[in-house]
Amino acid sequence: MRPMTDYEQDLHEWLKDPDNASEYLTAAIEEGDRDVLLLSMRRVAQARGGMAAVAERSNLKRENLYRTLSKGGNPELRTFYNILHGMGLKLAIVPETP
Numbered sequence: 001m002r003p004m005t006d007y008e009q010d011l012h013e014w015l016k017d018p019d020n021a022s023e024y025l026t027a028a029i030e031e032g033d034r035d036v037l038l039l040s041m042r043r044v045a046q047a048r049g050g051m052a053a054v055a056e057r058s059n060l061k062r063e064n065l066y067r068t069l070s071k072g073g074n075p076e077l078r079t080f081y082n083i084l085h086g087m088g089l090k091l092a093i094v095p096e097t098p
Contacts, residue, residue, distance in 0.1 A: 015047035022089055035071055041083065042069045048087040058086030 015021045021044045028040035045054040045065070055065040059082060068075045068083070075083065084091055 011043065012047045015044050018048075018088055021048060021087065025084075025089070034074070038069050038071065038073050041087075044087055044089075045069065045083070054083065054086040056086070057088075058082045060086075 015024060025037070025040055025044060028037045031037070042051075045051055048054060049057075051065055052062050055062040058065065060068070060079070065083065067073060068079055081091055
């Protein structure tokens with residue numbers, strides 16, 4: 001595994017905060033690009049305890065979590081919900097502001 005850059009280390013530390021992680025994922029969802037969302041979820045999972053810990057809390061096998069969040073991944077809504085739960089987050093719908 002390659003060493004993290006300063007940017008990645010700063011982002012990793014910033015994403016440990018649940019408020020920051022939720023803002024980060026919300027921005028990724030609003031981007032409208034699945035690959036951006038999956039990359040963002042991988043980054044949040046790493047910051048929120050690592051892939052193995054998130055997989056365990058999500059009731060998924062670690063390999064399945066990696067596959068689900070890979071560039072070609074396509075998680076079902078239930079899996080998406082479980083992964084968010086494993087990161088200590090939840091899905092919420094809010095009114096769109098004008």
